[in-house]
Amino acid sequence: MAADVHHISLRVSNARRLLKDLVDKFHFSLFTERVEETAKQFAVRSGSAIFVVNERAAGEEGEVIQTGLCNNVSGVTSENTRNCSSGGCHHLYDFSDIDTPVDSVCNVAFEVEDVDSTLERVVRAGGRVLTDIKVTEDEQGSVTHAVVQSPIGNVVHTLLDKKLYKGLFLPGFEATNGASRMQESTVRLSHFDHVTYACPMGSSPPILEWYERCLGLNRFLVNRDESEDQGFIVQGTDVGMRLKAFEYWKCAKEGLNMPGSSSDVKPKVKFVIAEPLPGQGPNQVETFLEQHGGPGIQHIGLHTPDIVSSTRQLRAAHVQLLKPPDTYYSEIGKLSEIHQVGQSLTALKDNGVLLDAEADATDNDHWNNNQRYLMQVFTKPIFDEDTFFLEIIQRCGATGFGAGNITALWRSVQAYLDQREQQEKSKNKSS
Template structure:
């Protein structure tokens, strides 16, 4: 591997001035403003909940935003994943030797709290770039060049990023998988016994022959790096474009479709988000009436009526369960959403929940078309 990732430092977004992403993260999802920077036409605001850090870049400056790259993308988008590496210079040279484009060569930034060195590498996943950050000696709240924000009490529903899901072009998953393996030290994570890494997990949804192909990747134990999930459409979906195809069309190509945020108490988090005005996807009515679903929920130690009221999905068996709830898109372009997830021993993503999410998104898209 060229540049083994040690941990995910932050996820960066590019939005136009006035877009409410930063305010929504704070007021709807309990993130706390951490640090800010205004310079050269950019306003950069870092927000945090637990170990999950989002960096919102607003504006268009004559220079690249600090710790990132302006992709000049046409719509609001999650545009950068920042990973800590042992040596940013060595990592950048190793990736360049593999043929990777390094639009921002290694640069050091210093303030009174220490120094950080970073480089930005283009990825093969659409407009998504990767920042390789060396900051083990930095003592400030975020990164050099940013001023700390006053502490604002927040609910703290989220503890860390559980997974990142990339919407991929048809047939591109094997190429992307190999790139993340060879360049950042990821490994294939089977989602089903005996899974072929080249084929991933195929999840049939709907009445046609379409569905999703999911390929999961993770890093060795001991690294604070979320699972990376590659999602692509399978041909044959009935009723027009599916959600991955819709993302590709509206986003203008592959990219980060959603971020799974881990919560220790999904009921409390969901109630808090809804009370604050956050919009959550509603599962199909039939989801909670499936044969055996009520018994499954009770076995997991939950109240079926409470899960149904919050739109929380549950999947699993043999004492290992997964609970999930999904937000509606955070952007008007309908290109990015969040997921709240709680695990009770389960390590996968729940095929039944994937099908329910698929149908929820399809029903929401149909309602939007009718309105």
């Protein structure tokens, strides 16, 4: 399977703690690392999903700087190496001069067919280039790469061309003991399904425009009830959010030109923008923006071929999962929906799994066209702050997102945040 998202980078204060959770709880495999005096980077994999965990380092005067080396990595040559200056430092395959005061997901790296033409498109469209094209190599070959700033907070996109590289990951990284014994993950999280951004109110139009102009990604409707202009509105007495989404089509004539592009391959890259609605009061998107210090990646969806089995294993590993509202499984039509696709209500309810019909399916074709539906479960935030979390998703022919699940997610997260707020208030009173 051709790579679309090559890897996603996280920048955290304690890499070992996050690694332990990803390996012990989510059954990722640590397979390569780059550990030097001023750089600690670790890559973990489950299926084709790769997270690079970067430990944020303290500067000489105690300020937080970005993990990475200013000079070439030992044994690795690099052209046009960028020097560190005034708060920014070149990180191997990743550069950002915007840092957050908390743990954060900072980079979605794309593997592309041609870095030169992709970067040229970004420049023509007025995008900001953070690092020009570089060629980094070791004894396994070379990788061409560049980094561009996204329109969303501290998120950057590394563009990688690996056609001339035969190594395990990227030049500068060394295999760990886990690389030789990598096997199918017991939880079987197979690949990245989608990335969701939390953004300020009204910010989605320029974001969508940037991704279309600079990278050739196209808008798609997340739900059949969505307005193309207004997006999909999730609104009620305790709900208020606008969603818009975009993706990369491998049959596109221009854009990222990912390896393996062909007209018969369905899109793989999905991005969702979540923004609050006016007049809704405090909510999860605004909580993210406040605690993260600005817009960024709120959650990442990981696909599994068997969500019930995976969820059971995650719970057994003490992964904290959000509980759907008590009324979710008794909503009108939900029991019938679950039974008609052959799923067990007891299994879904016991594991907190949400099920919803295909976003663009009609009442007539939903059950007759490959039973298009999706199932989802969500973790509680995995950082100290109420910011980033993971979603486990199983797609059964579905390509969009279900309205019922979106609403249930919102209410689940909001209930959790309200509970946390009450606990903090009680804690402050007692102290």
